[in-house]
Amino acid sequence: MLERRHTMELEYLAKTIDAVCVPVVVLDRELTIIAANPSAQKAFAGLTLGASAAKAISKKRGFLNRLGQVLEQPVEKTLILKTKEGFGQEFLTTIKPLDLGRAGLAARLLLTFEDRSxxxxxxxxxxxxxxxxxxxxxxxxxxxxxxxxxxxxxxxxxxxxxxxxxxxxxxxxxxxxxxxxxxxxxxxxxxKQRRRPRKSVDPNQIIAQAMNTARQLAQKRGMVLDFRGPYTLPALPGLHDDLVRVFINLLENAVNYGREGGEITLIACIKDSTNPLAQPALAISVTDQGEGIPAADIPHLTERFYRVDKSRSRNVGGTGLGLAIVKHILVRHRGKLVITSQLGQGSTFCVYLPLKPPQKT
Ligand SMILES: Nc1ncnc2c1ncn2[C@@H]1O[C@H](COP(=O)(O)OP(=O)(O)O)[C@@H](O)[C@H]1O
Ligand SMILES: [Mg+2]
Missing domain, CATH: 1.10.287.130 (Signal transduction histidine kinase, dimerisation/phosphotransfer (DHp) domain)
Known part of the structure; x- marks a missing residue:
């Protein structure tokens, strides 16, 4: 009779902690797991009822000592627990003493884990x-x-x-x-990354302004800037100054890392939905004839201060922030930057911008 009541109480306890969205584990006096919610099972791979806390959660002495202390003296304690799983997650663990009287005889400790990673x-x-x-x-x-x-x-x-x-x-x-x-x-x-642009801008003007600025730099290195595309690109939602900055940064890089005396090509075209944005877009690419970029570096280029060749970047007055700025401006415009490169031949930085304002969600 009493045993049946315990089972029912335990079920009740299990149901209650299942409704909690952070990992929760209940231990008995022997530090055996008698209840754990789905979040806990997700956080600690292989956690099963009946397993010891040492086996299922952590063998760390500090953790086990704390559990023992709360058993002896029922006062709440916290500690930071680091796990190897999930690339070293960090949990703020709270150990609370439980006294459910006769009903939940076995339950002694309630552990909650707050992911601090x-x-x-x-x-x-x-x-x-x-x-x-x-x-x-x-x-x-x-x-x-x-x-x-x-x-x-x-x-x-x-x-x-x-x-x-x-x-x-x-x-x-x-x-x-x-x-x-x-x-x-x-x-x-x-x-301002999350504020979507409300005004509409003229991409023809943006390209012309960026090219005028970059042309002077290009001339210094004996390079030619070439524009290919219609001069009647349609207006799109955006911020004029920010988009000019995007193309100045890309053109500056093409000048700095392109081949001396070579050519830089800027191509603009309208794309249907078969592009990385999956919606009608304006695609503007900047291509140089430089040494190119190793494939392993490409995904990192938009990280702040990431440079393939540090001394070269410094020599040309680079800060390592140009492409990070480009990335953030494009996020705001719900656009994308796609980088392709062939070693020894050159690189292409293609900007995709949506032609229509984003749908409100
Ligand atoms: N067109 C390009 N060709 C080759 N490498 C490039 C090109 N554009 C950018 N990079 C590489 O990406 C790095 C980061 O670019 P960026 O963020 O503009 O910083 P910075 O030009 O100030 O170094 C550069 O240091 C360079 O190594
Ligand atoms: Mg740069």
């Missing part, structure tokens, strides 16, 4: 970003400090050397200005 990822990303920015700022600063020392000592009375070093200093300062400008643009486009 996404939070940890944000923290890691933030500290990586700060480390990257600090590093990027420190190198020009170190260079400038060195130059100042030289100007104060060896180059003090040498006008020619002085001019040379001031020139170098100017370049390093320009690098810092570029970096700060790009960081500001990045944070601005990131903040």
């Amino acid at each position: 996404p939070l940890k990822d944000v923290k890691t990303m933030r500290s990586e970003f700060v480390a990257n920015v600090s590093h990027e700022i420190r190198s020009p600063l170190t260079a400038i400090t060195g130059i100042i020392e030289t100007l104060q000592s060896t180059a003090k009375d040498d006008p020619e050397a002085r001019a040379h070093f001031l020139d170098l200093m100017g370049r390093e300062a320009a690098r810092m200005v570029n970096l700060v400008t790009d960081l500001l643009s990045l944070s601005q486009v990131e903040v």
Whole structure:
């Protein structure tokens, strides 16, 4: 009779914790699992009723000690539990003493697990970003400090050397200005990433403006900019200045990493729904004749500060943020960037932009 009542109580307990959406596990005095909800079974692969907490959840001494402590002295305790599964998830684990009186005799501890991993990822990303920015700022600063020392000592009375070093200093300062400008643009486009563009823009004007800016750079490297496509592209929803920035960044890269004296081609065309956006789109591609990009690097190019060849990027005044800015602007426009490249032949960066405003959901 009593046993039957226990079974019923246990079923009742199991049903209650099933309704909870975070992982919940109930242990008895022997630290055996007597109830666990589906979330817990998902979080800890192979968790079964009747298994020991050590086997099913964690063998870590800290965890098992805590369980023992709460059994002895019924006071709630928490700890961070790291698991290897799921690429090292991190759970804030709360151990609560349970006293269900005669009804739930066996149940002694109630464990809940709060997944802290996404939070940890944000923290890691933030500290990586700060480390990257600090590093990027420190190198020009170190260079400038060195130059100042030289100007104060060896180059003090040498006008020619002085001019040379001031020139170098100017370049390093320009690098810092570029970096700060790009960081500001990045944070601005990131903040506005979710706001969809309401106005309509003229892609013909956008292309013309970006090409005018890039043409001067291209001429310096003896490169030719070539536009192919109709001059009567239809208007589409977008932000003029942001889209000009997208094509300036892509054209600048084509100039910087393309072949000296080579050609850069910008092709615009209207696509039906058979494109990566799966809806009618404007496709604008920028193709250069540079060395190309190894396939393994392509998926990472839009990450902040990712560069295939660091010193080359720095030499041309790059910040490693150009494509990250492009990506964020395109997210806002519900567009896409597709990168293809053939080593030794060149690369193509194709931007797809939807022709119609996104449907409200
Ligand atoms: N057209 C291209 N050809 C070859 N490599 C490119 C091209 N565009 C970009 N890359 C690579 O992608 C990296 C990231 O580009 P970007 O975000 O614009 O930063 P930056 O140009 O400031 O280095 C560059 O450093 C370069 O290694
Ligand atoms: Mg760039």
